[in-house]
Each structure stands twice: as structure tokens, then as C-alpha cells.
Amino acid sequence: MSDLNAAPDAASSPLPVAVPRVLEIRFTGSGSEYFRIWAVNLLLILVTLGLYLPFAKARRIRYFYANTLVDGQALSFHGDPWKMFRGFVLLVVLMGAYSIAGKVSAVAAVVAFLILCLVWPALWRASLQFRLGNTSWRGLRMRFEGPLKGAYLACVPSYVPALILVASARGLDPEAMKAAGGMTPALMLYSLASLCLFVFAPWSLTLFKRYQHNGYGIAGQRSRVKLSVATVYLLGLKTWGVAILPMFVAGVLAAVFFGVAHSLGDGGAAVGSMLVLVALSIGYLLMFVVVMPYGAARMQNLAWNGTRSEALSFRSTLKFRSLFGLTLKNWLLTLLTLSLYRPFAAVATAKLRLEAVTVTSQEDPADWVAAVQAGHADATGDIAGDFFGIDMGL
Amino acid sequence: MAEAPRLTANWFDGRSARARPVEVWCDAATLHFGDHSAPLRGVTWPERQRHGQRQILLPGGGLLSFADAAAFDGWALASGRGDSVVVRWQQSWRLASLSLVLLVAGLAAAYRWGLPWAVDRAVDALPASAEHAISQQLLAGLDRDWLQPSRLDAAQQQAWRTRWTAVIARARANGGPEVPPYFEIHFRDGGKALGANAFALPGGDIVVTDELLKLLDDQPDAVLTVLAHELGHVQHRHGLRMLMHAGAVGIVASVIVGDFSSLLAAAPAVLASNAYSRDNEREADLYGRTLARAGGVDASRMAVFFERLAQKHAATVGSNPLAIAFSTHPADAERIAFFKQEAAAALKN
Numbered sequence: 001m002s003d004l005n006a007a008p009d010a011a012s013s014p015l016p017v018a019v020p021r022v023l024e025i026r027f028t029g030s031g032s033e034y035f036r037i038w039a040v041n042l043l044l045i046l047v048t049l050g051l052y053l054p055f056a057k058a059r060r061i062r063y064f065y066a067n068t069l070v071d072g073q074a075l076s077f078h079g080d081p082w083k084m085f086r087g088f089v090l091l092v093v094l095m096g097a098y099s100i101a102g103k104v105s106a107v108a109a110v111v112a113f114l115i116l117c118l119v120w121p122a123l124w125r126a127s128l129q130f131r132l133g134n135t136s137w138r139g140l141r142m143r144f145e146g147p148l149k150g151a152y153l154a155c156v157p158s159y160v161p162a163l164i165l166v167a168s169a170r171g172l173d174p175e176a177m178k179a180a181g182g183m184t185p186a187l188m189l190y191s192l193a194s195l196c197l198f199v200f201a202p203w204s205l206t207l208f209k210r211y212q213h214n215g216y217g218i219a220g221q222r223s224r225v226k227l228s229v230a231t232v233y234l235l236g237l238k239t240w241g242v243a244i245l246p247m248f249v250a251g252v253l254a255a256v257f258f259g260v261a262h263s264l265g266d267g268g269a270a271v272g273s274m275l276v277l278v279a280l281s282i283g284y285l286l287m288f289v290v291v292m293p294y295g296a297a298r299m300q301n302l303a304w305n306g307t308r309s310e311a312l313s314f315r316s317t318l319k320f321r322s323l324f325g326l327t328l329k330n331w332l333l334t335l336l337t338l339s340l341y342r343p344f345a346a347v348a349t350a351k352l353r354l355e356a357v358t359v360t361s362q363e364d365p366a367d368w369v370a371a372v373q374a375g376h377a378d379a380t381g382d383i384a385g386d387f388f389g390i391d392m393g394l
Numbered sequence: 395m396a397e398a399p400r401l402t403a404n405w406f407d408g409r410s411a412r413a414r415p416v417e418v419w420c421d422a423a424t425l426h427f428g429d430h431s432a433p434l435r436g437v438t439w440p441e442r443q444r445h446g447q448r449q450i451l452l453p454g455g456g457l458l459s460f461a462d463a464a465a466f467d468g469w470a471l472a473s474g475r476g477d478s479v480v481v482r483w484q485q486s487w488r489l490a491s492l493s494l495v496l497l498v499a500g501l502a503a504a505y506r507w508g509l510p511w512a513v514d515r516a517v518d519a520l521p522a523s524a525e526h527a528i529s530q531q532l533l534a535g536l537d538r539d540w541l542q543p544s545r546l547d548a549a550q551q552q553a554w555r556t557r558w559t560a561v562i563a564r565a566r567a568n569g570g571p572e573v574p575p576y577f578e579i580h581f582r583d584g585g586k587a588l589g590a591n592a593f594a595l596p597g598g599d600i601v602v603t604d605e606l607l608k609l610l611d612d613q614p615d616a617v618l619t620v621l622a623h624e625l626g627h628v629q630h631r632h633g634l635r636m637l638m639h640a641g642a643v644g645i646v647a648s649v650i651v652g653d654f655s656s657l658l659a660a661a662p663a664v665l666a667s668n669a670y671s672r673d674n675e676r677e678a679d680l681y682g683r684t685l686a687r688a689g690g691v692d693a694s695r696m697a698v699f700f701e702r703l704a705q706k707h708a709a710t711v712g713s714n715p716l717a718i719a720f721s722t723h724p725a726d727a728e729r730i731a732f733f734k735q736e737a738a739a740a741l742k743n
Contacts, residue, residue, distance in 0.1 A: 028445050028446055029445055029446065030444065030445050033443060033444050033445055033484075035490070036483075036484045036485070036486075036487065036490035037484050039490045039491070039493045039494045039497065040480060040483045040484050040489075040490060040493045042493075042494075042497050043493035043494075043496055043497045043500070044480070046497055046500045046501065046504070047500070059441070062440075062441070063441075063443065063446065066440065066443070066445075066446030066447055066448075066449065067445055067446040067447075069447070073413075073447075073459065074446060074447035074449065074459070076449050076451060076457055078438075078451060078455070099641070136408075136455070136457070137411075138406050138411040138412075138413070139406025139407060139408045139409075139410075139411060139455070139456055139457050140406075140408070140411050141408075141455065219411065340494075365411050366411050366412045366413070367411070367412070368410075368411040369409055369410050369411070370408065370409050370410075
């Protein structure tokens, strides 16, 4: 193999490429083309009663990859839809069993919840392994190398309060609560766990992002991320600050409508309560359109700006204003067109978010060679991920 | 035979990231690139699209990348690689629009015929014990969050139960409709949130609020007709049907609207379920009227119930045509007429 490589290599690269160099990311997908792919995919899913779903997903990923050019070379997806089909069936069985158990009995619901908690980190890792392992750039496969233990550790701050919450909810007894004047140990534990779940959310998010961004690899590159818990908490606080705005708007609207309705007297009361409902709905929608883009844009920048590998560094400059404008437009048009705009929205969002990232390389990627497969410490996870083709992400 | 058409590509061998320009051509069962070849059967061809790069995935992890998409499409066609049916549909606006029309028609048909059929089969397959377990859990949840113990004393509750048992017994004697094997009436205080209300849970537990009994204190026949209506929900297993129906619609909606937003996906599910719910209400009305009539109850007293409910909500949404789409029950006037119809028919008999 090595002598085969040597001759054309020498011929095709007479000049050394200047380093460091910027690897620009371009997204060339078109909404109208993806619209047609989406329409045919949906019809096939309906005709096959949902069984076509993994095949539709593989086609969608291939379309998005073929249109994602990094330094002029597209990504490729090697995932086998039949393997993805196995993963799909596994997930359907798991989620089906979970929702049925929840309806049949409270004990079964708790048991199903515990089982789901137990397998979720392994599934998450397997899906990352499958997705990255089936993505290539310039013929080199990417890898996900996060250890299984890390996936479980990342879940601890969300799991511990959630388990206490579920356990103490079983102990909530209305009779005992009345006897103790409202505050029983179970209720105190329940409230404390809810509070912890809420307060720990940025910590959890940090651990999830760290786990992902510490595990990516291609050729000799292995990603490392610097992401401090404090910065994510700061972002969480700012997001709360942003969330106050839609709450304020909704409150003012509701108050105005309420006042107007009262001045109109009896007949106005019903109209007034409708309008208050409308005001609250507007506030709710604004939450999605303002708060989610803010959190998403800032988090993408934070995570990718802290990520680097031996030769690569990333820079993400996604602006809140652009993502906010796009999200607002996507929402309105998707609603007005009864979801026909959905594929256009998906393409536009991918373009904005991908093209906000640039990669700087200290080496010429053309010099890279695939990493030698070192002795596999835990092949079981790989096999599970590969066998089931689990793919949970986009 | 003519020379096979050739095209230049960048070959990545899967080991080195360096692109190697090669000439590519096909013969009967083999793809040739430079000095190498691969059997056509092991090769993944790209789908024709207007945008994006064309890549042929080789067995063993390598790939051929073609920068000029149009040139690739011409070459692939000349090499005997036609488009698959799916690609032809995707590339044509007319066929893509047709698939949307077929999709909407298919969804409508599935909603109209397929879903009720599937729900019927599922309801038949689910054992009564599972339904009862669901009911117990729902009632426990309602008791925790929405309901208070009834303020009616044991004697008052017993009086209502005796009247109700008498109606059932009379209906049975008069050849009334079949009565479900298990049902039980629970008295609860509905508080402000639920108010004057009665509802049947899947499995046969019927909850009636103190507020409803107070509202119809002087109209026992209306109360008994309400209970007969709720028994209709139990007999036709509407609660379980609703659960399965809403679940199925929710899953389909989330596939179409996708990960975009759970809120958008919930809206069509709620609207579709409300239409289904109105059909169930009509079915329960019919059962309730028949049972009440067989049990010697004057079902036309239901009119009083609707009038008083309407008085309670000063401006009701019942007469607003837009509100019907958002409402779970048929409009009041329609139902009053339905229950009065019986009185006229009874007079004629």
C-alpha cells in the first residue's frame, strides 16, 4: 500500500501549503430541494407505516453532509440504513415499553424510569460513536472516543436529584401532609430535589458538552475542550435575564387587556379573559423565539471557542440577533404554511449555525493519515453502537 | 462496443487524506478508478441532486469525490446508472407536490378509517385489568391535584346510589342497553377548577362533583341522565380510546413537524382529539338517553342542566361557531334538542 501512495502524492503536491490555514465551512443546501426530498420521504414513511423512518433519516443526513463543505471537501455519511433500522426498532420498543408502563401502574412506571436512566448514557455514547464513526472527511473517518464511564459521570448531577424526586413523590401522601400542617419530610425532600434539578441544570449542561467535545477525533487529532462551570452558570443567569423580557411583555399585555375588559363591564369580561389568554400565549411563544435562540447561540459559541485539538482550533461567531431573526421567521412561516415551511427552516438553520464556525489548522490536512486502530479497551460499546446503528441526534 | 465514458475524480483511499486525481469508468460489473477497481455491487452511488458534491463510497472506506456535479450526472447517465424512482420523484416539482397531496389524503384516510380501526383492535386486546389499573392511577392523581373529598354525608351519598341502582335495575328489566360489568360512582368536591362536573375514567370509575349535585338539587332526573351518559363512556370504553387516539396522533404530528417544536406538534393533536371526543360524546348521549328512558328517567330534564351551566358561564362559548373546533363537546343547543327529542318520541309511543 505504501508504495502505491508515494507516487501520486509527490506528483499532486509540488508546493508546501502555507500554515496556519483557515478551513472554511460552507453549507450549500437548498430549501426548495430539501422540500422535495422531505415530501417524498414523508409519503414513504406513511406508506410503510413508519418503517421507512431510518432510511429517510439516512437520506436526510446524506443530503446535509453532501452540502457541508469543509475547505472545499464535503462530508460523507457511511451509515448503513439497515443497521439504523435495528437501532430504531430498539428505541421504539424501549420508549413504547416506557410509556405503557407509565400508564399501567405507578410501580411499573418507576421501574421503567430507572431502567431508562440506567441505559440512557450507554445509548447516548453509542449514538455518538455511530454518528461520528460513519462520518468521513477527505476519506478519513471521524471517531468518538469518550469513555463509557464518562457518559455515566456526566449524568450524575441530573440523575441524583431526579432519583430523589421520584422516590419522594412515592411518599407524598395528602393525608399525612394535612396532619403535619403541609410540610412532611417527603415533601421537603421533593421540593429540595426539584430545586437541585433546576439549580444544577447549567452544571449538567457543562458536563454533557465537556463529554462530547472531549471525545471527537479524526486522523491523529483528538479534541479537547476548556469549558468552565462558572461561564455556563453566567450564561444561565444571562438567559434568565433575557427570559424576563417576554414575561414582562406578556404581563403588561395581560394587565392592559384585563383593565380594558373591566371598563367594558359584563360582556367584556369573557372577551377580556380570552385576551388575557392570548397575551399569555404570546408571552409563551416569545419565550421560545427569544430565549431558546439566545441560549443556543451563546452555548454554541462557548463550547466551540473552547475546543481545540493538536493542530485544529475552532471559532464560532454565531450572533444572537441573526438566530433570533431566523427563528422568528421560521416559526411564523411554519405556522402560516401549516408546517410546509419546515424543510426550508431546517436548511436555513443549518446554514446559519454551520457557517458561523471556522476552523484554523496548524497542519495541512492533506498530510493526515488515518489513526492506527490501537487495541480496543472496550469493544462491546463499539459493537453495540455499530450493531444497532443507534443515532439519536439531528 | 463503444469506449466506456470516463470522468476525472479525486480519490481518497480512506488511509491518507491526500486527494489523488484518477480517471473513473465503469464496465459490466466493475468500477475502475486509475489502476484500481471495485465491484459495482459493493459501491454506494450518490443520489442526483442539484446541490452538493457527488461522492461514490467505495467498499473498505475509501471514496471518489467529484467536484463538478453536472458533469458527474451526465457521466453516470452515460454509464448506465439511471435514477432510482425515489430520486426521480424528489427531482420533480410535480411528483413532489403529488406526494404531498397523497400524503395529506393518506393521513386523512388513516385518521378517518385506519386509526379508529387500530384503536378498536387495541382496545379489544387490552385486558380489563390493565384498564382498571390505569383508572386507579388516574383517580389517585386527580385526588392529589384537583379533587377534594366530598362534603356530602354518607346518607346523602347512599340516597344517590340507591336511586342510581334502581334506574339500572329498571332499565335491565325493561330490556335497556347492556351495562358494563364494572362501574363505580365516586363523590368528590371539584373545587373551583372543575366546578359542576362529571366524568368517566377508563375502566369504569365515574366521578361526580358536589357542585353538580348542588346545581341540580331539584332535578334528580337530570343527574341520573348525566350518570347514564357517563356510563355510556364506560360501556364504549371511550377513556381508553381517547388515550390511544391522542397518543397516535401525537406521534404522527411529531414526525411531520419533527424536532422543530413540541408545542407546534401538540396543536394538531389536540384539535384532532377534540373532534374524536365530540363523536364520543354523541355516542355517550345516545346511550345515556336510551338507558335513562329504559330506567324510567325523564332525560329531557338535561335541558335544565345545560341552561344552568350556561347561566353559570355568563358568556358561554357554545354558540360561537369558531369555538366548536376547539371544543370537546357538541354545542349546547344541539344537545338540548337531542335530549328533548326523546320526550316527543315518548309522548307519541
